[in-house]
Amino acid sequence: MAPLEPWEKVFVSEDFLTSTHGRQSCISCHGGVQSPEKDEAHTNLIADPTANPEQQCGTCHQEVVASANDNLHSNLQGYWTVLNARSEPASVPALEEMFGNHCASCHTTCGDCHISQPGSVGGGLLDGHNFEKTPPMTRTCTACHGSRVGSEYLGKHEDIPGDVHFRTGRMSCVSCHAGMDLHATADEAMMDRYAGEEMPSCTSCHETVGASGDPIVQHTIHQDKLACQVCHSVTYTNCDGCHVAISETTGNPFFKTDATYMGFFIGLNPEITEERPYQYVTLRHAPIAEDSFSYYGDNLLTNFNALPTWKYATPHNIQRKTPQNESCQSCHNNPDLFLTADKVAPEELEANQPVIVNQLPQQIP
């Protein structure tokens, strides 16, 4: 949607004033003082009181707030999981500075979903300060998760249909990602969202897939070998080499990515677990390079090869019929679909050994 005008961002609707939240005094949440003078009224103003959820939201919503600090949306722990894995402790101060300038703005407060648009799309109240129990998808979820998941799900890439769940079911993000999953992060996933149980899982709805009596024999044959996306997603966005710096002219942080391209890559599951037993998964190139943060210091990612740059991914463009599930032959022994060594940049070969497919699945006679 078009960016909001400055006045629209702070315009409070009359109906908010009679709502449960609107009956609170403005100052009790936002600070400031009662004054007809704007500058004086805004003294010590707290623009987003929900940045302190325990104090503001927790008064009534204790259960939700209790998990806020463990929530990946709030603590962005996923970033630090990979930064720590790829670096050494000595690099952490420089990486923290980088993180503060370039990554921390992705931190999400309660208000960023339920009251206003996130800052990355210019902010502003969603609906005259009314609280939205279910955040509007395109103004909150895909406003942040837009360049990959949002564009794929909504079908914004030319000639690539949107996700079947959106096209035919008009399902929004919360149809699968329930509020309780978004408010809290399961213990196993606190360091990595792909760890532990799949939440959500395709089989939560598609219960008969792979079960006895499933009329689609391919489900039974492949169910523990392939992640669902291997057969049911299509080409998706990949990015290479994001580099960050501070502008010499404006002082603002900025980034540049070396390349963005569409592609579909089946690779090996780098971490086979009981919950994710798949041998093959879809892989997306993360926009990381060994010198991504060189503006903040040399050799900050000394353990760059500790993690693959081709990352286990769950593209959000699910289709019932895809080029690779047309027939056995369309996938088996088809080098175009698999992440083979020749598709990996030479400087990233070592990092990606756990996911590179060296031997294609055999041709079905």
Place this chain on the structure above:
Amino acid sequence: MKKKTIWFGLGLLVLLLAGCSQAPTAASTSVQPQEPTPTAAPTATAVAVVNYCVECHTDKDQLIQTAKPEVEVESESEGVG
């Protein structure tokens, strides 16, 4: 017989007169002193408490006038974030 008639007539007359004399007086029309109309309890003059936050933030025109114009800084970022 004639005497009886006279006595009966006299008796009837007495009864009528007596009835008239004891007839209930017309409904009292005397005006009872009315209860003084309670006058409104003296109250402090209502002081309108102005919520300046609400007054301004629900007034589109005022917000348009006072909103700080946003300076659009051209981003130097390139590529997909």
